[in-house]
Amino acid sequence: MVQAQIQRDVMELNMETRLEEISKARYGKTIADCTDKEVYYTVLEYSKELAELTKPIEGEKKVYYISAEFLIGKLMSNNLINLGIRDKVEEILEAKGHNLALIEELEPEPSLGNGGLGRLAACFIDSIATLGLPGDGIGLNYHMGLFKQVFKDRIQGTEPNEWIENEGWLRKTDTTFDVSFGGRKVKSRLYDIDVVGYNNGVNKLHLFDIETVDESIIKDGISFDKEDIEKNLTLFLYPDDSDEAGNLLRIYQQYFMVSNAAQLIIKEMKAKGFDLRELDKHCVIQINDTHPSMVIPELIRILTDDKAFTLDEAIEVVSKTCAYTNHTILAEALEKWPVKYLEKVVPQLVPIIKELDARIQKKYAGNDRVQIIDKDNRVHMAHMDIHYGFSVNGVAAIHTEILKDTELNHFYKLYPEKFNNKTNGITFRRWLLSCNRELAAFISKTIGDGYKKNADDLQKLLEFINDDQVLEEIANIKKTKKQQLIDYVKTAENVTLNPDSIFDIQVKRLHEYKRQQMNALYIIHKYLEIKSGKKPETPLTFIFGAKAAPAYIIAQDIIHLLLCLQEIVNNDPDVSPYMTVLMVENYNVAYAEKIIPACDVSEQISLASKEASGTGNMKFMLNGAVTLGTADGANVEIHGLVGDDNIYVFGQDSDTIIKHYEKADYVSKDYYNNSAVIKEAVDFIVSDAVMKVGHKENLERLYNELLNKDWFMTLIDLEDYIAVKDQCFADYADRKKWQKMMLTNIAKAGFFSSDRTIEEYNRDIWHLTKEV
Numbered sequence: 001m002v003q004a005q006i007q008r009d010v011m012e013l014n015m016e017t018r019l020e021e022i023s024k025a026r027y028g029k030t031i032a033d034c035t036d037k038e039v040y041y042t043v044l045e046y047s048k049e050l051a052e053l054t055k056p057i058e059g060e061k062k063v064y065y066i067s068a069e070f071l072i073g074k075l076m077s078n079n080l081i082n083l084g085i086r087d088k089v090e091e092i093l094e095a096k097g098h099n100l101a102l103i104e105e106l107e108p109e110p111s112l113g114n115g116g117l118g119r120l121a122a123c124f125i126d127s128i129a130t131l132g133l134p135g136d137g138i139g140l141n142y143h144m145g146l147f148k149q150v151f152k153d154r155i156q157g158t159e160p161n162e163w164i165e166n167e168g169w170l171r172k173t174d175t176t177f178d179v180s181f182g183g184r185k186v187k188s189r190l191y192d193i194d195v196v197g198y199n200n201g202v203n204k205l206h207l208f209d210i211e212t213v214d215e216s217i218i219k220d221g222i223s224f225d226k227e228d229i230e231k232n233l234t235l236f237l238y239p240d241d242s243d244e245a246g247n248l249l250r251i252y253q254q255y256f257m258v259s260n261a262a263q264l265i266i267k268e269m270k271a272k273g274f275d276l277r278e279l280d281k282h283c284v285i286q287i288n289d290t291h292p293s294m295v296i297p298e299l300i301r302i303l304t305d306d307k308a309f310t311l312d313e314a315i316e317v318v319s320k321t322c323a324y325t326n327h328t329i330l331a332e333a334l335e336k337w338p339v340k341y342l343e344k345v346v347p348q349l350v351p352i353i354k355e356l357d358a359r360i361q362k363k364y365a366g367n368d369r370v371q372i373i374d375k376d377n378r379v380h381m382a383h384m385d386i387h388y389g390f391s392v393n394g395v396a397a398i399h400t401e402i403l404k405d406t407e408l409n410h411f412y413k414l415y416p417e418k419f420n421n422k423t424n425g426i427t428f429r430r431w432l433l434s435c436n437r438e439l440a441a442f443i444s445k446t447i448g449d450g451y452k453k454n455a456d457d458l459q460k461l462l463e464f465i466n467d468d469q470v471l472e473e474i475a476n477i478k479k480t481k482k483q484q485l486i487d488y489v490k491t492a493e494n495v496t497l498n499p500d501s502i503f504d505i506q507v508k509r510l511h512e513y514k515r516q517q518m519n520a521l522y523i524i525h526k527y528l529e530i531k532s533g534k535k536p537e538t539p540l541t542f543i544f545g546a547k548a549a550p551a552y553i554i555a556q557d558i559i560h561l562l563l564c565l566q567e568i569v570n571n572d573p574d575v576s577p578y579m580t581v582l583m584v585e586n587y588n589v590a591y592a593e594k595i596i597p598a599c600d601v602s603e604q605i606s607l608a609s610k611e612a613s614g615t616g617n618m619k620f621m622l623n624g625a626v627t628l629g630t631a632d633g634a635n636v637e638i639h640g641l642v643g644d645d646n647i648y649v650f651g652q653d654s655d656t657i658i659k660h661y662e663k664a665d666y667v668s669k670d671y672y673n674n675s676a677v678i679k680e681a682v683d684f685i686v687s688d689a690v691m692k693v694g695h696k697e698n699l700e701r702l703y704n705e706l707l708n709k710d711w712f713m714t715l716i717d718l719e720d721y722i723a724v725k726d727q728c729f730a731d732y733a734d735r736k737k738w739q740k741m742m743l744t745n746i747a748k749a750g751f752f753s754s755d756r757t758i759e760e761y762n763r764d765i766w767h768l769t770k771e772v
Contacts, residue, residue: 011046011049011050011053015046015085015088015089015092016092018046018049019031019042019043019046019089019092022042022045022046023038023039023042026038026041026042026045027042030096031092031093031096031098032096032097034098036098036099036102036103036106037106039093039098039103040076040103040104040106040107041167043076043080043089043093043100043103044076044107044167044168044169047076047079047080047083047085048169048194050083050085051079051083051194051196051202052194054083054196054201054202055201055202056201056202056203057129057132057133057134057135057197057200057201057202057203058134059133059134059768059769060281060282060769061134061281061282061283061284061766061767061768061769062134062135062136062268062282062283062284062768063128063133063134063135063136063283063284063285063286063761063766063768064135064136064138064261064264064265064283064284064285064286065121065124065125065128065135065136065137065138065286065288066137066138066139066257066258066261066285066286066287066288066292066295067117067118067121067137067138067139067288067289067291067292068117068118068139068140068237068238068253068254068257068288068289068291068292069112069113069114069115069117069118069121069139069237070110070112070113070118070121070122070125070137070139070205070207071112071113071114071115071118071119071121071122071589072110072112072113072122072193072205072589073109073110073122073430073588073589073590073593074104074107074108074109074110074589074590075107075110075169075193076103076104076107077104077430077434078126078196078429078430078434079169079194079196081198081429081433081434082126082129082130082196082197082198082199082200082429083196084199086100105590107168108162108163108164108165108168109163109588109589109590110145110163110169110170110193111142111144111145111146111161111162111163111237112139112140112141112142112145112207112237113145113146113237114146114237114238114509114547115508115509116327116508116509116613116614116615116616117288117289117327119589119615120288120395120424120615120754121137121139121288122427123425123426123427123430123615123754124137124754124757124758125137125195125203125205126195126197126198126427126429126430126754127425127427127753127754127755127757127758128195128197128203128758129195129196129197129198129200129201129202129203130197130198130199130200130427130429130755131197131200131755131758131759131762131770132197132200132201132770133758133762133766133768133770134203134768134769135203135766135768136195136203136204136205136206137195137203137204137205137206138205138206138208138257138260138261138264139205139206139207139208139257140207140208140209140234140237140253140256140257141164141170141191141207141208141209141234142234142235142236142237143162143164143209143213143215143234143235143236144160144161144162144215144218144222144235144236145161145163145236145237146161146236146237146238146547147159147160147161147221147222147236147547147550148160148161148586149547149585149586149587150585150586151563151583151585153695154560154563154564154567154693154694154695155556155559155560155563155695155698156547156548156556156559156560157221158221158222158550159221159222160215160218160222160236162215169193169194170191170192170193170207171191171192171193171194172189172191173189173190173191173192175189175190175264175267176188176189176190177190177259177260177263177264179255179256179259179260180348181229181252181255181345181346182343182344182345182346182347184229184230186210186212186229186230186233186256187210187211188208188209188210188256188260189208189209189210189211190206190207190208190209190260190264191206191207191208191209192204192205192206192207193205193207198429198452198453199453206261206264208234208256208257208260208261209234210230210233210234210256212230212231213231213232213233213234213235214228214231214232215235217231217232217235218235222236222550224236226239226240226243226245226246226248226249227245227248229249229252232249233249233252233253233256234253234256238250238549239253240550240551241551242551244341247337247341248341248344248345251337251341251342251345251346252345254291254292254293254294255294255298255345255346255349257291257292258292258293258294258295258298259298261285261292261295262295262298262299262302263302265283265285265299266302269282269283276303276308276309276317277309277313277317278317279317279318279320279321280317280320280321283321284321284322284323284765284766284767284768285299285321285322285323286323286325286761286765286766287322287323287324287325287385287389288325288327289325289326289327289328290334290335290381290382290385291335293324293335293381293382293384293385294346294349294381295322296318296322296356296384296385296388296389297349297352297353297356297384298349299314299318299321299322300314300315300318300352301348301349301352303317303318311355315356315359315388318388319388319389319390320390321390322385322388322389322390323389323390323391323392323393323765323766324382324385324386324389324391324392324393325393325395325422326382326392326393326394326395326403326408326612327395327612327613328612329399329402329403329406329407329609329610329612330513330610334380334381334382335380335381335382336374336378336379336380336381337378337379337381338376338377338378338379339353339373339377339378339379340377342379353372353373353379353384354373356372356384356387356388357371357372357373357379360372360383360387364414367410369410370383370387370410370411370414371383372384372387383411386408386411386415386418389418390418391418391420391764391765392408392411392415392418392419392420393419393420393421393422393761393765394419394420394421394422394612395421395422395423395424395612395613396421396423396424396612396613396614396633396634396636396637397421397423397636397637398609398631398632398633398636398654399421399611399612399613399633400419400420400421402609402654402658403419404419406658420764420765422757422760422761422764422765423613423634423637423751423752423757424613424614424615424618424634424752424754424757425615425618425752425753425754425755425756425757425758426615426618426619426622426752426753426754427753427754427755428451428452428455428622428753428755429452430593431593431596431618431619431622431623432622432623433452434593435592435593435594435596435597435623436477436481436596436597436623438477438480438481439474439477439481439597439623439624439746442473442474442477443458443461443746446461446464446470447460447461448460451750454750455749455750455751455752455753455755455756456750456751457750458746458747458748458749458750459747459748459750460747461743461746461747462743462744462747464743465740465743465744468736470743471736471739471740471742471743472739474624474739474742474743474746475735475739475742477624478597478598478600478624478742479499481597481598481623482497482499482503482598483499484594484597484598485497485503485594485595485597485598486499488594489582489584492584492585493582493584493585495566495570495580495582496580497541497580497582498539498541498580500538500539501538501539501540501541501580502538502539502540502541502600502601502729502732503541503543503598503599503600503601504540504541504542504543504600504601504603504628504729505542505543505544505595505596505598505599505600505601505602505603505620505625506519506542506543506544506546506603506605507543507544507545507546507584507587507591507592507595507596507616508545508546508614508616509546509547510546510547510548510552510555510556510558510559511552511555512554512555512558512711512712512714513606513607513610513611513712514605514606514611515605515606515607515712515714516544516546516558516562517558517561517702517706517714518605518714518717518718518721519542519544519603519605520558520561520562520565521678521681521682521714521718522681522718522721522722522725523542523565523569523579523581524565524680524681524684524685525677525680525681525722526540526579527565527568527569527572527575527579527684528680528681528684530574530575530578530579531572531574531575535578536578536579536729537729537730537733538729538732538733539577539578539579539580540578540579540580540729541579541580541581541582542579542580542581542582543582543583543584543595543599544562544581544582544583544584545583545584545587545591545592545595546559546583546587547586547587553701554701554702554705556698557698557699557701557702557705558702559583560694560695560698560699560702561685561690561694561698561699561702562581562583563583564690564693564694564699565581565690566581566582566583567693568689568690568693569581592616592619596616596619596620596623596625597623597624599620599623599625600625600626600732601625601626601628601728601729601732602616602617602620602621602625602626602627602628602629603628603629604616604617604627604628604629604630604632604633604635605628605629605630605651605717605721606629606630606632606633607630607632607651607657607712607713607717608630608631608632608651608652608653608654608656608657609632609654609657609658610632610657610712611632611633611635612633613633613634614632614633614634614635615634617629617633617634617635617638618634618638618749618752621638621642621745621746621748621749621752622745622746622749622752623746624742624743624745624746625742625745626646626647626648626728626738626741626742626745627639627642627647627648627745628647628648628650628724628725628728629647629648629649629650630649630650630651630652630717631649631651631653631654632654634752635647635649637751638748638752641748641751642744642745642748643744645741646741646744646745646748648724648725648727648728649724650717650720650721650723650724650725651716651717651720651721652713652716652717657713657716660713660716666710666713666716668706668707668708668709668710668713668714668715668716669707669708671715671716671718672706672707672715675718675719677718677719677722678715678718678719681718682703682706682707682715685699685702685703685706686699686700686703
């Protein structure tokens with residue numbers, strides 16, 4: 001390892017020479033004569049060489065972070081930063097006529113996640129490596145990801161999202177395992193991606209695949225034969241589960257992931273000479289949401305198969321090894337698999353799951369709410385995680401309290417010692433150093449580089465709260481980032497944005513509880529105000545980015561409404577000078593890295609009690625946006641940090657909303673009938689103006705949903721939302737006040753570093769030895 005470090009140091013010292021050597025060997029020409037694409041592959045090869053020479057992080061105990069999603073984003077910029085060489089590479093390339101930022105754009109984005117769950121997992125493995133903790137991610141190598149979103153006739157369409165190239169960060173290994181299902185056996189293949197810590201060592205992201213996957217079976221967008229497991233197993237993330245075949249495929253995927261994980265863990269433990277009876281002393285498995293839950297019965301099965309462990313012994317050691325992170329209180333997101341489905345896919349696990357359930361039935365007889373298998377013969381995966389794991393954590397202070405007080409209260413009464421909170425975080429390497437280099441450079445000039453390793457140092461910015469020069473520079477950087485986004489969307493979306501407008505942004509997975517539909521109703525309200533002659537003091541730009549699950553019809557109807565509003569508003573000469581609407585196509589990490597630094601107002605408007613945490617709110621805050629949100633998820637902690645004067649909070653609180661659900665007394669039509677403002681906005685959805693550009697079926701379905709169901713209570717908060725949002729926009733006109741709000745948000749964002757979150761996981765759950 002010392003020899004490798006010496007080689008690495010020599011390579012860094014001779015960076016320009018080595019880059020030229022690679023370019024000459026690959027293309028027979030100098031970097032100056034190469035195309036940008038050729039330079040990309042040259043820098044990629046050099047970066048991979050450096051990563052391979054960087055010391056692997058090792059220790060007596062290791063965390064395995066198992067997750068169905070790892071939304072890692074493009075890796076070149078992040079890895080160059082973490083390797084400590086980006087500035088030097090940029091300087092070398094610039095001298096040879098190449099722009100590194102443009103070269104980084106050529107990288108395809110790995111399509112391994114969907115939303116916050118996958119983005120969080122990516123931040124966490126980055127922080128685990130940065131802190132020098134032994135820990136690898138384990139997931140699946142989805143060939144086509146979730147899907148590529150395309151808009152046609154103002155309707156979301158879906159296409160395969162191809163991302164795997166012959167040459168990239170993904171490295172094929174020699175590791176394979178046999179995985180048996182009911183009636184079939186497949187052979188897996190492990191692919192690795194290096195996870196480079198910031199000025200530290202390297203861990204791995206392990207992604208399992210099978211070599212029989214056949215992309216040619218995809219027809220008509222993202223349709224394929226769901227029953228041809230050998231050909232479809234790792235094609236897509238979250239395949240459509242609106243039928244039995246889709247449900248079974250998801251179980252196939254989940255078991256394939258955890259069986260490989262369990263076999264890899266045991267292989268590594270044996271290779272290090274560890275006694276499997278002391279598995280918990282050398283290994284901790286973090287179950288990220290319920291998708292990897294079957295790792296518990298699978299590990300028990302493997303340990304008992306060779307008769308080395310009794311069932312009691314296997315259950316005991318596995319229960320001391322597995323920890324569970326809960327990410328939601330939404331009932332539909334807490335997976336419950338029918339036993340008959342498990343019997344078809346994983347019959348070898350069913351006796352173990354039934355035995356685990358029998359022990360709970362016996363121990364807690366009569367307490368139906370904590371059983372693993374319910375009266376409908378469904379297996380509650382979260383219940384299994386809680387009973388047979390040693391830790392249960394929520395992901396924001398209010399979320400954890402809701403779990404303890406209501407949603408998982410029956411479990412909290414049984415195991416109070418297992419419950420703990422770990423408020424989510426984000427990696428500042430990607431969400432500041434990489435995506436907002438202008439702001440990062442200014443912060444370094446103002447307070448030094450300490451914040452790059454210790455995010456709490458950002459609070460030193462508060463010393464400049466009355467420094468007009470600092471405030472103006474932060475505002476100018478925001479203006480620069482807005483112009484960069486304007487230039488990009490003009491090319492990508494053919495929409496012209498006003499640089500002098502307020503950028504009000506809501507980008508996240510499309511779900512009714514996140515309430516993009518409420519934002520749409522505000523836009524309708526504002527459109528009608530402008531039409532009646534009431535112009536906003538500052539022009540407004542509303543930006544959305546979101547994908548809707550193909551089977552989630554109402555979510556797709558909301559996208560349709562937003563695209564209709566974009567068409568109407570942007571083409572109305574009476575309104576367009578004062579207001580613009582943009583729904584970006586195929587929102588992903590790369591788009592987020594352009595949008596977030598340009599934001600003025602961060603929309604975090606979920607129904608109180610429904611958003612576990614959110615991490616977009618943290619990214620916007622770090623980049624100087626001001627939050628407009630409900631008292632939900634991590635918004636509560638943002639509010640506590642920045643104070644009342646630096647955030648805009650509206651809406652009913654969690655306790656009130658939970659009581660409405662308990663009493664079932666929310667009737668959306670009452671709000672509609674009792675408010676002219678609400679009625680006018682909702683009725684506009686089915687007005688002639690919208691029907692002219694939209695589809696009657698989609699618009700009427702959404703209109704009826706809001707009037708007759710509105711499960712996530714859009715209308716209960718709408719009038720307060722309008723009032724507080726109007727105040728927010730009015731305050732923006734006071735530039736000095738707004739600049740101080742921007743600085744305060746940046747300065748207080750340090751708490752939301754994922755390094756802090758991982759430090760807490762390690763302190764309270766994992767107990768790994770840090771390698772410095």
